[in-house]
Amino acid sequence: MNHFTFYSPTLFAFGDGEEQHTGALVKRFGGTKVLLVYGSGSVKRNGAYAAVTGSLQKAGIPFAELSGIQANPRSGKVYEGIELVRREGCDFLLALGGGSVIDTAKAIGFGAGYHGDFWDFFTGEAAIETTLPVGVVLTIAAAGSEGSDSCVITQEEGNLKWGCPKTDLIRPKFAVLNPRFTCSLPAYQIACGAVDMLAHICERYFTNTPDVGLTDRLCEALLKTILDAAPKAVALPEDTASHADLMWAGMLAHNNLCGTGRVQDWASHQIEHELSAFYDCAHGAGLAVVLPAWMDYVCGHDPMRFARFAVNVFGCEMNFARPETTAREGIARLRDFFRALGMPTTLSEVGGNPADIPAMVAHRSEKPGGFPFGNFVPVTPADMEAILRLTAG
Amino acid sequence: MNHFTFYSPTLFAFGDGEEQHTGALVKRFGGTKVLLVYGSGSVKRNGAYAAVTGSLQKAGIPFAELSGIQANPRSGKVYEGIELVRREGCDFLLALGGGSVIDTAKAIGFGAGYHGDFWDFFTGEAAIETTLPVGVVLTIAAAGSEGSDSCVITQEEGNLKWGCPKTDLIRPKFAVLNPRFTCSLPAYQIACGAVDMLAHICERYFTNTPDVGLTDRLCEALLKTILDAAPKAVALPEDTASHADLMWAGMLAHNNLCGTGRVQDWASHQIEHELSAFYDCAHGAGLAVVLPAWMDYVCGHDPMRFARFAVNVFGCEMNFARPETTAREGIARLRDFFRALGMPTTLSEVGGNPADIPAMVAHRSEKPGGFPFGNFVPVTPADMEAILRLTAG
Numbered sequence: 001m002n003h004f005t006f007y008s009p010t011l012f013a014f015g016d017g018e019e020q021h022t023g024a025l026v027k028r029f030g031g032t033k034v035l036l037v038y039g040s041g042s043v044k045r046n047g048a049y050a051a052v053t054g055s056l057q058k059a060g061i062p063f064a065e066l067s068g069i070q071a072n073p074r075s076g077k078v079y080e081g082i083e084l085v086r087r088e089g090c091d092f093l094l095a096l097g098g099g100s101v102i103d104t105a106k107a108i109g110f111g112a113g114y115h116g117d118f119w120d121f122f123t124g125e126a127a128i129e130t131t132l133p134v135g136v137v138l139t140i141a142a143a144g145s146e147g148s149d150s151c152v153i154t155q156e157e158g159n160l161k162w163g164c165p166k167t168d169l170i171r172p173k174f175a176v177l178n179p180r181f182t183c184s185l186p187a188y189q190i191a192c193g194a195v196d197m198l199a200h201i202c203e204r205y206f207t208n209t210p211d212v213g214l215t216d217r218l219c220e221a222l223l224k225t226i227l228d229a230a231p232k233a234v235a236l237p238e239d240t241a242s243h244a245d246l247m248w249a250g251m252l253a254h255n256n257l258c259g260t261g262r263v264q265d266w267a268s269h270q271i272e273h274e275l276s277a278f279y280d281c282a283h284g285a286g287l288a289v290v291l292p293a294w295m296d297y298v299c300g301h302d303p304m305r306f307a308r309f310a311v312n313v314f315g316c317e318m319n320f321a322r323p324e325t326t327a328r329e330g331i332a333r334l335r336d337f338f339r340a341l342g343m344p345t346t347l348s349e350v351g352g353n354p355a356d357i358p359a360m361v362a363h364r365s366e367k368p369g370g371f372p373f374g375n376f377v378p379v380t381p382a383d384m385e386a387i388l389r390l391t392a393g
Numbered sequence: 394m395n396h397f398t399f400y401s402p403t404l405f406a407f408g409d410g411e412e413q414h415t416g417a418l419v420k421r422f423g424g425t426k427v428l429l430v431y432g433s434g435s436v437k438r439n440g441a442y443a444a445v446t447g448s449l450q451k452a453g454i455p456f457a458e459l460s461g462i463q464a465n466p467r468s469g470k471v472y473e474g475i476e477l478v479r480r481e482g483c484d485f486l487l488a489l490g491g492g493s494v495i496d497t498a499k500a501i502g503f504g505a506g507y508h509g510d511f512w513d514f515f516t517g518e519a520a521i522e523t524t525l526p527v528g529v530v531l532t533i534a535a536a537g538s539e540g541s542d543s544c545v546i547t548q549e550e551g552n553l554k555w556g557c558p559k560t561d562l563i564r565p566k567f568a569v570l571n572p573r574f575t576c577s578l579p580a581y582q583i584a585c586g587a588v589d590m591l592a593h594i595c596e597r598y599f600t601n602t603p604d605v606g607l608t609d610r611l612c613e614a615l616l617k618t619i620l621d622a623a624p625k626a627v628a629l630p631e632d633t634a635s636h637a638d639l640m641w642a643g644m645l646a647h648n649n650l651c652g653t654g655r656v657q658d659w660a661s662h663q664i665e666h667e668l669s670a671f672y673d674c675a676h677g678a679g680l681a682v683v684l685p686a687w688m689d690y691v692c693g694h695d696p697m698r699f700a701r702f703a704v705n706v707f708g709c710e711m712n713f714a715r716p717e718t719t720a721r722e723g724i725a726r727l728r729d730f731f732r733a734l735g736m737p738t739t740l741s742e743v744g745g746n747p748a749d750i751p752a753m754v755a756h757r758s759e760k761p762g763g764f765p766f767g768n769f770v771p772v773t774p775a776d777m778e779a780i781l782r783l784t785a786g
Contacts, residue, residue, distance in 0.1 A: 001407075003408030003411065004408065005406050010402075011402075012397075012398065014398070214614070214642055214645075220610075222610075225606055228606060229606075241604035244604070245604075245606060248607055252607075
């Protein structure tokens with residue numbers, strides 16, 4: 001186990017109806033005027049918007065609104081939000097939605113107090129030292145941004161989908177988690193969320209750090225929970241127990257509890273960012289394509305770790321004579337699981353074209369840090385191209 | 394899964410040498426004058442005291458000292474600490490040690506700003522609304538107080554070993570976790586710590602709340618880690634990996650991550666408090682006596698849960714025809730595990746006498762709330778007597 005700092009100072013209020021305490025929570029964490037950030041009409045249809053704005057009014061907290069945030073959130077809405085915060089004098093960001101809405105709120109939070117372009121924090125020209133506080137009312141279980149230290153935005157100029165450097169400063173002050181809001185989501189979106197969570201754990205699980213049995217087991221506990229809950233949640237809108245499992249698992253998959261003391265990988269996320277930048281596919285859908293391909297490509301680096309994954313997560317029988325057989329079986333089971341959830345597993349299924357692969361690799365190389373990326377196996381341009389070729393089906 | 398609030402805003406700095414940042418951490422969390430609380434000379438022998446005081450000096454933070462805290466911490470040292478804080482003008486408590494030292498610091502923290510007797514917070518005559526901040530440099534992996542919302546003190550007048558009502562207000566601001574400090578502890582103390590952690594998880598694991606698969610699996614992940622690490626840590630002072638596992642597991646066993654969304658039991662702890670109040674035995678030793686006896690007594694209430702414990706934690710083979718056979722095997726394996734660690738499992742081994750059992754039951758009844766206690770199976774005076782009789786060996 002390596003040295004680590006773990007600081008997850010977010011207050012989580014979990015359960016049906018907890019959104020009624022939103023106003024009190026904003027007050028508790030010092031907010032006096034809120035910018036309410038949300039996406040489309042779904043939060044109006046499922047009652048979340050009415051409950052949250054009612055709670056703010058009851059607490060006597062005025063608010064401005066920024067709506068229309070879409071999946072793969074874009075820089076335009078961040079600039080718009082920064083303007084709004086300054087004009088309206090907001091001192092608290094309240095995200096009502098999923099990862100895209102939360103990440104937009106986070107970026108507005110650290111961009112609003114900065115004299116230059118908020119994108120400077122993504123390019124490394126500036127470092128985040130202060131931010132407006134962010135609160136969350138979660139309506140989509142997926143990204144884990146409600147408890148995380150990360151934020152991913154697509155800069156429209158250049159179509160760059162990048163994460164800002166991770167910092168505990170941008171962890172939300174509170175997150176209200178009502179699983180009922182996720183029950184009415186389309187099956188495809190629930191499935192995308194489950195893939196995103198699984199990927200967040202896998203990015204931490206596949207490591208070269210020795211002596212990490214505790215976090216290995218925590219990762220496996222979460223993975224098994226998601227494998228168990230996701231098919232039920234997708235098929236049964238009324239099964240609140242599985243929706244609740246997914247919602248809490250999504251947070252725990254990405255607040256870095258599972259990553260403490262271990263070097264993490266994150267190559268699959270880096271590759272997926274190019275997929276969604278090129279084809280604007282859902283992040284979870286892109287990950288369902290990339291993650292098994294990445295696994296196939298790097299399995300030989302540590303077959304025993306992949307065999308552990310197969311046995312402890314999927315319940316495969318260990319082939320002690322040929323561990324790599326078991327390892328490959330685990331990867332196949334993951335791909336089958338994604339397919340059963342209705343997820344794509346090939347490039348063409350997300351609207352991709354193998355002819356674009358060199359352009360995606362070239363686009364990636366423009367990012368600071370460029371190549372190689374990933375820590376389990378460092379990925380070079382040739383590796384990235386090979387992994388993407390494996391997705392061509 | 395039930396409604397819950399989870400708020401664990403403690404910063405954890407984990408690894409060898411992290412104690413050198415203690416002064417900077419005190420400053421970060423607003424401390425300008427520290428009361429340093431510790432036990433006996435062990436922190437001077439293992440270098441922790443020198444490193445921590447050196448770090449405070451380097452950060453320019455003056456400090457007063459309160460030493461001599463013992464296991465099963467007593468009210469006298471809390472009164473002494475409150476006096477010291479007031480006289481010296483300290484605004485930050487720094488606990489250097491294990492659970493006893495941390496709980497003493499917590500009690501000083503909420504007692505110092507209160508005009509009356511700090512014990513009022515334990516009897517329910519007053520409610521904790523404010524406290525001085527507490528920081529921790531952990532040298533014993535056991536109680537999990539470094540991340541918990543609880544505090545247990547023995548009031549010398551009446552020999553009452555009680556916990557104060559749980560509140561997030563008393564969670565430490567930071568905790569430095571250097572597993573090297575635990576390597577030099579006596580084997581008996583390491584074993585006591587492991588039992589305490591196991592018990593903290595079992596108190597949460599045995600529940601009647603349905604649909605708690607995620608936290609069940611998290612509990613099992615921690616239990617398996619402790620079963621794996623404790624024998625190595627006890628036998629091999631130099632095996633830093635197992636000491637590191639135990640240290641991080643001890644925190645996670647009691648910051649309530651494993652208890653989110655489920656009704657918890659805590660009967661074994663209540664019974665043990667009488668054992669250590671009567672015989673001043675180590676808390677972990679008392680738990681090793683009480684916990685398997687409690688399990689034997691309540692197993693019939695839900696044999697399938699105990700069978701799950703046996704299969705998923707101890708790797709027992711499930712007897713599908715007679716699940717209670719498997720359930721009983723798990724309890725026997727736990728008792729064997731405690732014995733192999735050198736722990737007592739009978740009343741006489743902790744200096745107890747069956748003749749005292751009625752007096753222990755009577756003493757318990759003086760506590761506010763009295764009987765019944767425990768939620769998996771409510772424990773009446775007759776039940777408590779029967780459980781203690783099972784420990785008579």
